[in-house]
Amino acid sequence: MEHIINVTEVQSAKAASNHRIEPSTQDKIGSPAISQFNQDYSRLSSNSPEPCLPPRQEPQPSPFEVRKFANPAPLGLCAFALTSFLSNCINLNVGGIQAAGVSVSLALNYGGIAQVLAGMWEMAIGNTFGATSFCSYGAYWITFSLISTFDTADATQAVADSVCQNETLMGLFMLAWFIFTTLMLVCTLRSSLAMFSLFFFLDMNYLLLGISHIQCSSHGETLIAVQKAGGVFGLLAAFSAWYNAFAGICDSSNGFFTVPLGHFPWSPAAHLHRAKAKEV
Structure with a gap:
């Protein structure tokens, strides 16, 4: 009799251990309830009472979901404007200045680094056009500052032929940026007239400066009139x-x-303005 009781108890214990409470579909691994409270359902037998779980809590929103980004475009535009203003004053030979350390430092820090940062922030908010333009023109001003530094250091050792080669290379450099700016100009046709004007003037600036540098004589002289016209557009x-x-x-x-x-x-803003006017 005792043997039968012992066998029965062993079988009951095995059945109880095999019959486990499985978590419901909404409490699977990875759900908030499992991840927060980490309950071990494998140790609960069929005769055990239901576990007293605290009320299910919704996951807290990430701080990045409610954070609002500022508009980085004015920073990039101001950096470009100030650097371009000073550079084209040199192209117009205002005050007889040919090159200055202030313009080189400004091109490297404000026009270059600040614009690249603005382009990165434009990428973070999902503006492909702003990210491409600001990062590209920021890299242009960084390159321009480095070229100006190296040209100033090697000016005393350069001969006429090498000077003309450098001017021709600078002209090709400007014409390459003219091609890039033309592509950006086409992309502003659905934007505003003010933005279109900015890229149009910049496009003409690169074109005229490229022509003035590429038309170099044997003495290293550039076309002053074309260079000044490019400075005006700049x-x-x-x-x-x-x-x-x-x-x-x-x-x-x-x-x-x-x-x-x-x-x-034909711009979307004009269509929206006309739609609001019709509603009124």
Whole structure:
């Protein structure tokens, strides 16, 4: 009799150990309840009472989901505008200045590094055009500062032929940026008139400066008139960049008026304005 009881108890214990409570589909591994409370369901027998779990908590939102990014475009536009303004004043030979350490430092730090950072932030908010343009022109100003530094260091040792070769290479460098700016100009046709004007003036600036550098004589002289015309378009591009930057800064939070940018009739902003006018 005792043997039968012992066998029965052993069988009951085995059955109890084999019959485990499986977690429900909503409490599988990785769900908030399992990950937060880490209950071991394998040790609960069929005769055990239901575990008293605390109420299920929803996962807390990540701080990145509620964080708001500022508009990085005005920073990149101001960096481009100030650097372009000073550089084209040198192209126009204002005050007889040919090169200055201030312009080189400005091109490296403000026009270069600040624009690259603005491009990275544009990429973070999902603006492909802003990221491409700011990073590219930031790299242009960094390259320009390095070229100006090395040319100044080697100016005393250069002969006429090497100077002309450097001018021709600089002209090709400018024409390459003219091609890139033309591509960016096409992409502004659905934007605003102010942004289109900025890239148009910049495009003409690169074209004329490229022509002035590539038409080098045997004495290393450039076409001064074409260079000054390119400098004028460069100044117009700088003021256009400042205007676009001011339009991005002067919004409803810190301004008493809205800066008009102008929109093409086929742009999405113009379509939205006409749709609102019809509703009224």
